[in-house]
Amino acid sequence: MTQAAGSRFEARLLRPAKTQDAPPWAFVVLPAEVSETLPRRGRTSIDGTINGHAFRATLEPDGNLSHWLRLDSELLDAAKATFGDVVAFEIVPVDEEPEPEVPEDLQAALAAAPDARAVWDDTTTLARVDWIHWIVTAKQAATRTKRVNEACDKLRSGQRRVCCFDPSGHYSKAFKPPVAAD
Numbered sequence: 001m002t003q004a005a006g007s008r009f010e011a012r013l014l015r016p017a018k019t020q021d022a023p024p025w026a027f028v029v030l031p032a033e034v035s036e037t038l039p040r041r042g043r044t045s046i047d048g049t050i051n052g053h054a055f056r057a058t059l060e061p062d063g064n065l066s067h068w069l070r071l072d073s074e075l076l077d078a079a080k081a082t083f084g085d086v087v088a089f090e091i092v093p094v095d096e097e098p099e100p101e102v103p104e105d106l107q108a109a110l111a112a113a114p115d116a117r118a119v120w121d122d123t124t125t126l127a128r129v130d131w132i133h134w135i136v137t138a139k140q141a142a143t144r145t146k147r148v149n150e151a152c153d154k155l156r157s158g159q160r161r162v163c164c165f166d167p168s169g170h171y172s173k174a175f176k177p178p179v180a181a182d
Contacts, residue, residue, distance in 0.1 A: 006048075006092035007034040013071065015083040016178035023073040026083055029177050030059065030091075035066035039093050042167025043129055048091035050079040056094070060177070063169035068177035097125045100132050109148045116155035123160045134165045137174065 011028040019025065038044050044059045044067065055075055059067035071081075081087050102110075110117040120128065131151055138144035154163070169175030 005037075006090050007037050008088070008090045009034050010086050010088050012086050013076070013081055013083050014178075014180040017181040018179070024076075024083075025073060026071045026076055026081075027068055027178055027180075028071070028087075028089070029062055029068045030066055032064075032066050034091070035059075038067065040126075040167070041065050041067075041170065043133055045094045045097050046091045047094055048089060050075065050089055051081055051087050053079040061168045061170075061175045062177050063173050063175040065168055065170050097129060099125055100129045102128075102132065103136060105144070105148050106132065106135060106151065109152050110155075113152045113156060116152040119155040119158060119160060127161045130165060130167050131162050133167055134162045 009031050011031070013026040013028060015024070015026060035041070038046075038059070042061050045056065046059055047054070047056050049055070050071065053075070057069060057071075059069050062068045071079075076082060079087065110120055120131075123131075135144060135147045135151060138147050151162070166172050166174070
């Protein structure tokens with residue numbers, strides 16, 4: 001059961017210029033008019049189809065008030081699609097955002113700070129998505145560690161949402177899709 005009408009569009013599958021992953025993956029940047037139908041500019045979970053093959057995924061913000069989607073090799077194989085193909089998508093936001101996977105370093109920090117954990121457990125799923133997004137988008141290990149510690153301190157003090165974090169990346173220009181290979 002979904003909360004909104006779906007959006008249909010076609011897009012060319014792009015190959016990322018840089019990838020450390022062994023299995024190949026592709027990505028698409030959603031048309032702005034499709035992103036505008038979604039409930040938020042930050043990370044957003046969707047149900048969708050690619051060439052009629054169903055999937056669930058989390059869209060990433062592109063820093064331009066739109067989103068991009070990573071498609072793993074398993075999904076590409078199932079959809080019988082490859083780089084450069086123009087494929088048909090249909091997407092709809094999920095009714096309820098799924099609980100995010102908590103990174104191990106944050107899990108350990110919350111386990112060591114029961115008062116922070118209590119506030120964490122009492123926040124909304126979207127607040128937890130934003131906390132995790134803020135932490136995992138740190139570019140350096142030292143920054144990530146600092147953010148994990150700050151998150152626990154802020155939660156311990158009763159702060160339920162990450163402050164001063166733009167989950168869309170629009171104002172900070174912190175997020176963008178991968179650069180496509182030629």
